[in-house]
Amino acid sequence: MRLSGVFGPVAEWPGQDLVALSHEFDAELVVEAYRAGVFPMPLHEAGWPAGTMGWWSPVHRGILPLDDIRVTRSLRKSARHYTTTVDRRFAEVMERCGDPSRPGGWIDGDITRVYTQLYDAGLAHSVEVWTPDGRLAGGLYGVGLGGLFAGESMFHDPEIGRDASKVALLRLVRVLDDGHERLLDVQWVTDHLATLGAVEVDRDDYLRLLGEALDVPAPDWAAAREDGPHAGDA
Template identity: 40%
Template structure:
């Protein structure tokens, strides 16, 4: 799909237009960069596509136990910029990244337009410890990347995402490629023809990203926890702990305010994923 990128000036960074990105995803393509320092991106169209069944998602018992213990607080679209930057940074076992400045810029604009979303996982001290981001078109969600700074933090974010998609009536969760990690949750590969049939159907349907937030159980379950995180974050900021962490490894990404009910409780996530359709 040539012509999906523009270079605004000689030697300048490549720019991806959001409307063209939506067209590319709807046609089964997505962009990547060779490294986080690369100036250009290239388009990918896998012959075998990774998908994670929304209704057939496998929730491991250990993760269900972690969620029920409410070790994390869950939110969506509260710190998109922090999430995509964390996905691009170096981590144990991941020295490089395909997320370069062009990708960060394009998906940040997609987020501002309401087409890209993030899921965040916070610890009780108000630190961003896990999350993921992706693109939504119709009833399809295209997962891009995830990160974790605490045990089970990214897994908790994935469980939150699937619960959100299931309640919202989504039809497709595209993971691009299949990894051993995703296979543990029921992920599998499909051939391009089968994938395109799934994609064509999903992008033409409607789904409700915010349905889980309108559920009374979510709001009631989230309010007390978010209040505690907000109070803890305020105390940490007053003592200088948050600033110190940011100056160190950037472990604390505390927004100015953490509103109540911004995400489901861990128990609610388990409940939704345990229901049969």
């Protein structure tokens, strides 16, 4: 059943991160969800029926302020060993992010199918990080709507990609930070993201920031894609 009015009035949402469940899952619903401050993540734990999609709006939402990103000396040094591209290998980045051997993996076939559709529609984007000999060392993907970029997942290759996911995030910030006030949503603050400056905001504050960001022009993703490989941005 399609969720009426997306997810109903915010005042009626439960005081927890998981705000709704559904068995329906398509690209249109995902776009509606992001515009409402909600994102999908399937429930694979025991006890949930197969195909149950969870819809989440964290009570304490993680964001990364673009003007407060932290770049350590060691990260600057590490970044020099890579180049970065935008929207060149979306499918491969999703595949690597969804590696079933990763702890806590949640990217399943339905997620891959729908986000690939969003990429084809110009609404999902990837950043790739490459070694000098052309191997994919890390990357990230997410959804861009106006001035919102909702980061979904990132990865690094443990053998060749030390700091590669962080380098991908630095390239993303360069794309987003072009003088407009944009919102980089990271869902939850992890220790990894906290080292880069991610902070938590209350749900109500996030929804206010989201409303402002959706009215901001999107960055020029086509230009970023055609810009070619960049030296690791730090």
